[in-house]
Amino acid sequence: MHLPLAVLPLLAATSVAKVHHPRREPCAKLLDRDVCIIGGGSSGTYAAVQLAEKGHSVAVIERQDHLGGHAVTYTDPDTGKPINMGVILFHDIPIVRDYFGLLGVELGPADASGGAITQYFDFTTGAAVPGFELPDQETLGAALAKYGTILQERYPDISLAYNLPDPVPEELVRPYAEFIEEHGLQAIVNLVNSIAGGNGNLWERPALFGIKVFSPMLLAAFNKGFINAASGDNRDLYRAAEKRLGDDNVILSSTVTKVERNSKGVKVTVDTPEGKVTCKGKKLLVAIPPTTESLKTIKIKLTEGESRLFRQFKGVLYGSAVVTNAGFNDSTALSNIGTDNPYNLMSLPGTYSYSGESGTNKVRAYYGGTESNIGLTEEEIKALITGELDNLERAGTIGEGDTEFVFFVNHSPYHVHVDSETVAGGFYKELYEVEGKTNTFWTGAAFVDQDSSLIWSWSEEYLVPLIVDSLKK
Ligand SMILES: Cc1cc2nc3c(=O)[nH]c(=O)nc-3n(C[C@H](O)[C@H](O)[C@H](O)COP(=O)(O)OP(=O)(O)OC[C@H]3O[C@@H](n4cnc5c(N)ncnc54)[C@H](O)[C@@H]3O)c2cc1C
Ligand SMILES: *[C@@H]1O[C@H](CO)[C@@H](O)[C@H](O)[C@H]1NC(C)=O
Numbered sequence: 001m002h003l004p005l006a007v008l009p010l011l012a013a014t015s016v017a018k019v020h021h022p023r024r025e026p027c028a029k030l031l032d033r034d035v036c037i038i039g040g041g042s043s044g045t046y047a048a049v050q051l052a053e054k055g056h057s058v059a060v061i062e063r064q065d066h067l068g069g070h071a072v073t074y075t076d077p078d079t080g081k082p083i084n085m086g087v088i089l090f091h092d093i094p095i096v097r098d099y100f101g102l103l104g105v106e107l108g109p110a111d112a113s114g115g116a117i118t119q120y121f122d123f124t125t126g127a128a129v130p131g132f133e134l135p136d137q138e139t140l141g142a143a144l145a146k147y148g149t150i151l152q153e154r155y156p157d158i159s160l161a162y163n164l165p166d167p168v169p170e171e172l173v174r175p176y177a178e179f180i181e182e183h184g185l186q187a188i189v190n191l192v193n194s195i196a197g198g199n200g201n202l203w204e205r206p207a208l209f210g211i212k213v214f215s216p217m218l219l220a221a222f223n224k225g226f227i228n229a230a231s232g233d234n235r236d237l238y239r240a241a242e243k244r245l246g247d248d249n250v251i252l253s254s255t256v257t258k259v260e261r262n263s264k265g266v267k268v269t270v271d272t273p274e275g276k277v278t279c280k281g282k283k284l285l286v287a288i289p290p291t292t293e294s295l296k297t298i299k300i301k302l303t304e305g306e307s308r309l310f311r312q313f314k315g316v317l318y319g320s321a322v323v324t325n326a327g328f329n330d331s332t333a334l335s336n337i338g339t340d341n342p343y344n345l346m347s348l349p350g351t352y353s354y355s356g357e358s359g360t361n362k363v364r365a366y367y368g369g370t371e372s373n374i375g376l377t378e379e380e381i382k383a384l385i386t387g388e389l390d391n392l393e394r395a396g397t398i399g400e401g402d403t404e405f406v407f408f409v410n411h412s413p414y415h416v417h418v419d420s421e422t423v424a425g426g427f428y429k430e431l432y433e434v435e436g437k438t439n440t441f442w443t444g445a446a447f448v449d450q451d452s453s454l455i456w457s458w459s460e461e462y463l464v465p466l467i468v469d470s471l472k473k
Helices: 042-053 094-103 137-154 176-182 186-195 207-213 216-224 235-245 292-296 304-310 378-394 420-424 427-434 452-472
Strands: 030-038 058-061 073-075 082-084 107-110 118-121 226-229 255-261 266-272 275-286 314-316 318-324 333-336 350-357 362-368 404-410 414-417 440-442
Touching (some): 030 452, 042 058, 042 235, 094 226, 137 186, 176 186, 207 414, 318 378, 378 404
Parallel strands (some): 275 440
Antiparallel strands (some): 266 275, 314 414, 333 350, 350 362
8 A cells, every 4th residue: 555645644753762672592493383474574473463362383484684574664863753664554443453452552643634735747757747637626526435336336345355256257357447437437546546556557457456456445444544653653563563472483584495394284494693493383374475586585385286376476666765855845745647648647667756754854755667667676766766856856846956865675576466367267266275275374465455454354354263273173
């Protein structure tokens, strides 16, 4: 999920809590656990905490030196202000409140009304687009209501997981743009595109993915208002999870060197800075993106069934950066549109938006691209961003200044999806049938949605009970 600039919260300027990093004991060589979990982002951490709550032993194996995955924070060195550069908002639903409550992390309202007023420019030229106009509030409101009604009537179960009717309705397989046009919903395109930032070219993809990204549950969340960590730093949730799980159960900075699975159990071998660790488990939970490229990083030998499914998955380019540029007024926000593209959608790859962090002289940039841009290097992406800011300067949209990068993260592969024939062929029905086979479970955004609140809801309703059940056998 990516939020339109107009609803991005104004993060309260708070002091950053001092985090106490206890010295890690050298890891035990062999960990005997009910569940070995690979990936300590949103989905893996949630499952770990809930399984532990239910009395099961777990170990989370994470590549980075902290849990949290896409929940990344840049702390402005000048003001001490934490700026969420990944996950920003959570739905105000019991499951989110319970999870934060369990971990003792204070929640606050995520102010959806604040933020700078967004202005629209074509970043490839740096200039405004003649004739571009947003729909008025009344037209937008009516289109949103109609969209909500259509989804509620036709696809009430679509928000969590990919619970699709069998056979998959034809309109879900055809492009999202056709769905929008056939129902006369053109007025929502600009809004969806800002929320759907990071999903590449959603409009050409099966309508299913557009509906998942801009779902009935997200519409409901908009009406209710979002919440996030009261400190302004969503990584607090993951710091608390790390503490609750305990050092012995969180294996950080790890490189998986071997995954063995058979009918008796699983064994994951990991290199860490403290030496080799082996997690011997009854079950394995894989919580990294299930693309072929990502799965190579854990050296897992897939079964024929897994491989046939997972090799269909494709991700897109998405990431964020913080830049400084003396010409950019940090009380303003710019959104990218296209001069000649349908609906004035921005060109990809490119930056979705530049959003000033008022009082810090820092500017947040969210960049992205399609499936074919996923291989862009950090240098290429930085050159793209710098080039856009130069265009904006040349067109007189912003003042004079050089672009410096103070933070950069690449979240790819993002929005892991499949193509239309694969959707039509019943892919998502088969996908959930891999759960539990070879003592292995799978989770993450590709199985639910690119939305933590929904991932946790699905875990609570479906995945965790399934794992608990399997441990009884
Ligand atoms: C810029 C941005 C803004 C977003 N905003 C929001 C928002 O406001 N609200 C929201 O709900 N969601 C938001 N999201 C969506 C967010 O991606 C999901 O909510 C969630 O992070 C997906 O969870 P996941 O567990 O599938 O993946 P991740 O959180 O990415 O977790 C995967 C984990 O696996 C680890 N890993 C990968 N490879 C290995 C390996 N070989 N060995 C060990 N570990 C490995 C990774 O380091 C990572 O920690 C945003 C995402 C981005 C990028
Ligand atoms: C920056 O933008 C704000 C909001 O539009 C405006 O009030 C302010 O005057 C601008 N500052 C400069 C230096 O242009």
